[in-house]
Amino acid sequence: MSGDGEQARRLRSVPSGAAGRPDADELLHRVARGDEAAFAALYDAVAGRVLGLARRVVRDPALAEEVTQEVLVEVWRTAGRFEPRRGSASAWILTMTHRRAVDRVRAEQAHTDRMQRAAARDSHVSYDEVQEEVAARLEREQVRRCLGRLTPVQREAVTLAYYGGHTYREVAEHLATPLPTVKTRMRDGLIRMRDCLGVSLEAGA
Amino acid sequence: MSGDVHTLSGAYALGAVDDVERAAFERHLAECEPCRVEVAELRETATRLADDTDLPVPSPGLRERTLAQVARTPQLRNPPTTGSVKPERRRWRGWAAAAAAVVVAASGASAVTWSVSSDRLGQEQAAGEQARQVSEVLAAADARVYNQPLRAGGAATVVVSRERDQGVVLLRDLPQPEAGRTYQLWLLRDAVPRSVGLLNTGATGTTMVIGPVSAAATFGVSSEPSGGSPAPTRIVGTVELG
Ligand SMILES: [Zn+2]
Numbered sequence: 234m235s236g237d238g239e240q241a242r243r244l245r246s247v248p249s250g251a252a253g254r255p256d257a258d259e260l261l262h263r264v265a266r267g268d269e270a271a272f273a274a275l276y277d278a279v280a281g282r283v284l285g286l287a288r289r290v291v292r293d294p295a296l297a298e299e300v301t302q303e304v305l306v307e308v309w310r311t312a313g314r315f316e317p318r319r320g321s322a323s324a325w326i327l328t329m330t331h332r333r334a335v336d337r338v339r340a341e342q343a344h345t346d347r348m349q350r351a352a353a354r355d356s357h358v359s360y361d362e363v364q365e366e367v368a369a370r371l372e373r374e375q376v377r378r379c380l381g382r383l384t385p386v387q388r389e390a391v392t393l394a395y396y397g398g399h400t401y402r403e404v405a406e407h408l409a410t411p412l413p414t415v416k417t418r419m420r421d422g423l424i425r426m427r428d429c430l431g432v433s434l435e436a437g438a
Numbered sequence: 439m440s441g442d443v444h445t446l447s448g449a450y451a452l453g454a455v456d457d458v459e460r461a462a463f464e465r466h467l468a469e470c471e472p473c474r475v476e477v478a479e480l481r482e483t484a485t486r487l488a489d490d491t492d493l494p495v496p497s498p499g500l501r502e503r504t505l506a507q508v509a510r511t512p513q514l515r516n517p518p519t520t521g522s523v524k525p526e527r528r529r530w531r532g533w534a535a536a537a538a539a540v541v542v543a544a545s546g547a548s549a550v551t552w553s554v555s556s557d558r559l560g561q562e563q564a565a566g567e568q569a570r571q572v573s574e575v576l577a578a579a580d581a582r583v584y585n586q587p588l589r590a591g592g593a594a595t596v597v598v599s600r601e602r603d604q605g606v607v608l609l610r611d612l613p614q615p616e617a618g619r620t621y622q623l624w625l626l627r628d629a630v631p632r633s634v635g636l637l638n639t640g641a642t643g644t645t646m647v648i649g650p651v652s653a654a655a656t657f658g659v660s661s662e663p664s665g666g667s668p669a670p671t672r673i674v675g676t677v678e679l680g
Binding site for chain 1: 442445446447448449451452453454455456474475478479480481482483484485486487488489490491492493494495496497500501503504505507508509511512513514515576581582583585595597
């Protein structure tokens, strides 16, 4: 505005999509019927998160790309087995990603403490991705806030398992804590996270 | 099954079991409805942990390789257990759904414009410079995100880095401004407003770098005569920063 010399300048318009984008569930349903275009759209929707999770667990960018490719090809191959009743498409895909990444890590038997290593920061955000980056940042912040509500021992058990790729037996050993205690910490911790995040399986549209 | 077996749901949802335990627990799941529901929810929860990772940009080569491999990979044909039943739509209540809505709204029907306050950036700087500023604010270690629907309709997201003394504002789906009016952006401290930007005529959304944010406690959007006002005359929504 002229008053203090500020002036908004239009640089770019996002083209209007008639009804927004189809979500991952819809895309996966089409992928199950052999729709390659839907697969490409699904790839664009989830590849960043798949790669992000794979990197966090395997700690190696090249290996993480391999895992990502394997997982997404597996998504294509087995899309018909996805059961919407049991959760969302993105949970299905990320569960598969986590499993595959953890398998790699366990196969390597790299028992250095992966939790201690800092993730390689990749803060590059392209011009087009800002909107999604903000949404992602919102999610991240909420996840952190909810993780912060866990007791320290719950948080330790949950993060060693999920990000570190350790089994609950390994976590119990590592912490010199009885197995049932560790199992309980993982369950109670996730339940607390679930309630904090407001995750609830609910039928209907 | 003993009562104890149910408590494996957490470790199972985290993928923290070995293959033998996984198979055993999946047999248990087949006959235990409460565990099935709990596992579905805890797995969804565990998946959200994946959101607390950096979002790398996959290389273009990865996309090509993956699509090429898919093109030559046959799909598993399952016996149709659910027949032609359309997959039931699931709704993840609460915040997750709201976050998804943010993305849809940002890329959906309403055109979103990208603007910058040009006094801070200079008229002729490349788009890359603004993108850099935005991503630096978003990546700042102290960045806080405030997200709120606006009274008049639409929603505002404000990301503030006090360290950088800058913020990023995303506005979307504001009501179409009346003829001759436009939206103006403000930061308020102790009820003293300072103009930080003006939307283009007719614009109902924007992404804008604002600053300095200093000790501002409130972000506001007002509807003003074209050209803007020295102080807000008709506030359409505010976001508390802190
Ligand atoms: Zn059970």
